[in-house]
Amino acid sequence: MHSFDAPRARQVPTSFGGITPDGKPVSDTFAPRHLVIAVKESCDGCAELLEASYGTYDKLGIEILFLAGAHSNETAWLDSSHTRLVSPELLTALDVRWPPFWMLIDGTNGTVIAEGVPFGVAHLINEVVAFL
Numbered sequence: 724m725h726s727f728d729a730p731r732a733r734q735v736p737t738s739f740g741g742i743t744p745d746g747k748p749v750s751d752t753f754a755p756r757h758l759v760i761a762v763k764e765s766c767d768g769c770a771e772l773l774e775a776s777y778g779t780y781d782k783l784g785i786e787i788l789f790l791a792g793a794h795s796n797e798t799a800w801l802d803s804s805h806t807r808l809v810s811p812e813l814l815t816a817l818d819v820r821w822p823p824f825w826m827l828i829d830g831t832n833g834t835v836i837a838e839g840v841p842f843g844v845a846h847l848i849n850e851v852v853a854f855l
Contacts, residue, residue, distance in 0.1 A: 730835040735817050735826075737833045741810030744794065744801060749808060753830025754786040758851055760841065761790050761814060761822040762800070768841065769823045770799035775844045777804040783851055790814060791822075827854050 740750040758780075762769035773789060780787050789803065792811040800807065817826060825847060827836040837854045841847040 730838045733818060733835065734833050735828055735835060737830050739810065739813050741808040741813055744807050753828050755829065755831050756785040756855060757828045757830050758783065758785055758787045759790055759817065759826045759828060760787065761819045761824045763791060763822040764795045764797055766823060772823065772841060772844060773799040773803040773805065779844060783848060783855065785855065827851055
């Protein structure tokens with residue numbers, strides 16, 4: 724099963740900003756290959772992605788950013804070992820319409836390489852690795 728169609732042709736930002744779960748402002752640029760995983764509250768699938776151990780995504784060898792439109796007090800969000808950012812503006816700029824959703828971004832030219840809906844951690848990794 725594949726979670727993606729051809730990516731919607733659009734430019735995306737090459738830099739981003741937002742707030743970390745502990746309230747610190749962040750501003751950075753996307754890496755040449757950067758996986759953005761959009762998550763939301765009250766989403767069991769999102770919690771599974773956030774709760775995966777830190778090394779789970781290592782085989783991808785790329786930067787990963789978990790992105791939400793609002794802060795959450797849910798344990799999966801607060802206790803995750805992954806990089807997390809709250810930025811409704813970035814969700815809009817990336818044209819993420821319905822979390823959970825993932826995007827593999829080319830940060831050098833601001834394009835979407837691939838995107839789709841994650842159906843679990845293993846599925847997400849298998850989808851993304853095909854584009855690396």
